[in-house]
Amino acid sequence: MIEPILEKARNGTELSRAEIAALLSITDADERKALFDTAYAIKEESVGKIAYFRGLIECSNLCIKDCYYCGIRRSNDKVERFLMDEEEIFKEAMWAYDAEYGSCVIQSGERQDETYIAMIERVVKRISEATSGEMGITLSLGEQTEAVYRRWKEAGAHRYLLRIETTNPQIYARIHPADHSMEERLECLAALRRTGYQVGTGVMMGLPGQTMEDLADDILFLKSIDIDMVGMGPYIPHSDTPMGKEVPAYTEEQKTQALMLGLKMIAVTRIVLRDVNIAAATALQALEYTGREQGLKCGANVIMPNLTETEFRPKYQLYDNKPCTDENSSMCRGCLSGRIKGVGEEIGFNQRGDSQHYRKRTAD
Numbered sequence: 001m002i003e004p005i006l007e008k009a010r011n012g013t014e015l016s017r018a019e020i021a022a023l024l025s026i027t028d029a030d031e032r033k034a035l036f037d038t039a040y041a042i043k044e045e046s047v048g049k050i051a052y053f054r055g056l057i058e059c060s061n062l063c064i065k066d067c068y069y070c071g072i073r074r075s076n077d078k079v080e081r082f083l084m085d086e087e088e089i090f091k092e093a094m095w096a097y098d099a100e101y102g103s104c105v106i107q108s109g110e111r112q113d114e115t116y117i118a119m120i121e122r123v124v125k126r127i128s129e130a131t132s133g134e135m136g137i138t139l140s141l142g143e144q145t146e147a148v149y150r151r152w153k154e155a156g157a158h159r160y161l162l163r164i165e166t167t168n169p170q171i172y173a174r175i176h177p178a179d180h181s182m183e184e185r186l187e188c189l190a191a192l193r194r195t196g197y198q199v200g201t202g203v204m205m206g207l208p209g210q211t212m213e214d215l216a217d218d219i220l221f222l223k224s225i226d227i228d229m230v231g232m233g234p235y236i237p238h239s240d241t242p243m244g245k246e247v248p249a250y251t252e253e254q255k256t257q258a259l260m261l262g263l264k265m266i267a268v269t270r271i272v273l274r275d276v277n278i279a280a281a282t283a284l285q286a287l288e289y290t291g292r293e294q295g296l297k298c299g300a301n302v303i304m305p306n307l308t309e310t311e312f313r314p315k316y317q318l319y320d321n322k323p324c325t326d327e328n329s330s331m332c333r334g335c336l337s338g339r340i341k342g343v344g345e346e347i348g349f350n351q352r353g354d355s356q357h358y359r360k361r362t363a364d
């Protein structure tokens with residue numbers, strides 16, 4: 001049934017919304033394998049069999065936003081708030097550099113005050129100078145003005161991740177308070193693009209009320225805005241959030257379903273977008289220990305090992321059962337490298353691993 005669609009994908013023919021939704025709806029194990037194998041072949045041809053590491057520094061859980069799904073939302077008073085100082089962030093980035101990761105990601109809850117903006121600017125500049133501009137620096141610090149994006153870019157950041165979360169306006173409105181605007185988020189993505197970043201966005205899969213057609217629209221949206229990088233992952237309930245209170249913790253069967261949907265989204269995104277960077281989200285590992293490696297086998301080419309100090313990890317719980325919260329960076333490097341090599345992938349040590357899509361679109 002799906003073979004003619006996969007054949008079109010192999011030929012590089014554009015897929016329709018209905019065809020994308022059909023691929024996302026696959027339940028049969030043989031069909032799923034055919035989808036994953038097709039996506040893997042397209043990955044090999046478009047971006048190679050190399051997994052790039054981005055050391056993830058979750059530098060603060062202070063947040064001015066109140067997203068109904070997120071464990072570090074402003075109104076969750078059970079969270080003990082933390083803020084790493086400049087020295088700690090710098091030290092972790094240098095650890096990643098010495099570990100030959102090639103890139104780091106600085107992520108936190110959202111803050112728009114000058115003290116925070118200036119601190120990030122200083123630390124980005126320090127990392128950039130200390131590594132002679134060799135270290136890839138990705139930021140994931142939420143919605144900011146174009147002027148702030150520009151300051152951070154001039155300090156040395158190259159890439160920015162800002163998930164749209166869902167492109168269905170009704171779902172967006174259900175999972176956010178009324179003052180969280182989808183239009184503003186879209187405007188931020190446009191500002192990032194104007195500022196010259198490699199821009200990444202993505203969605204959560206498995207949101208209440210979300211259909212395969214919604215997810216097909218999400219993939220077509222990523223294509224329509226000519227995105228360079230994709231970071232998306234399964235929605236996982238957090239018990240201290242308004243949405244998590246309505247959805248009981250996932251059963252083993254629901255975890256498997258959420259993992260399969262996450263993997264199918266990666267595979268279909270690879271088929272439709274071809275040469276972008278796609279991250280295998282940590283949330284995949286929360287559903288199954290080898291979830292991220294499975295993501296690589298379905299078309300992802302980026303992994304974000306956690307560098308956050310062990311003491312802070314339990315405080316950056318976006319969802320329940322976030323993995324590796326009792327490990328440290330060296331343990332993550334060791335166990336992850338072995339598992340990635342085990343699935344036949346090379347690791348792009350000491351490489352920034354810029355998006356091929358970005359390289360092509362900025363070549364002339």
Ligand code: SAM
Nearest residue numbers: 069070108109110140141142163235236318319
């Ligand atoms: N503040 C920045 C922002 O909004 O882009 C970065 C931090 S935010 C916590 C990073 C991402 O975590 C969000 O874009 C969201 O997709 C994801 N996230 C939050 N809660 C989640 C949950 N319960 N399940 C899965 N992903 C979640």
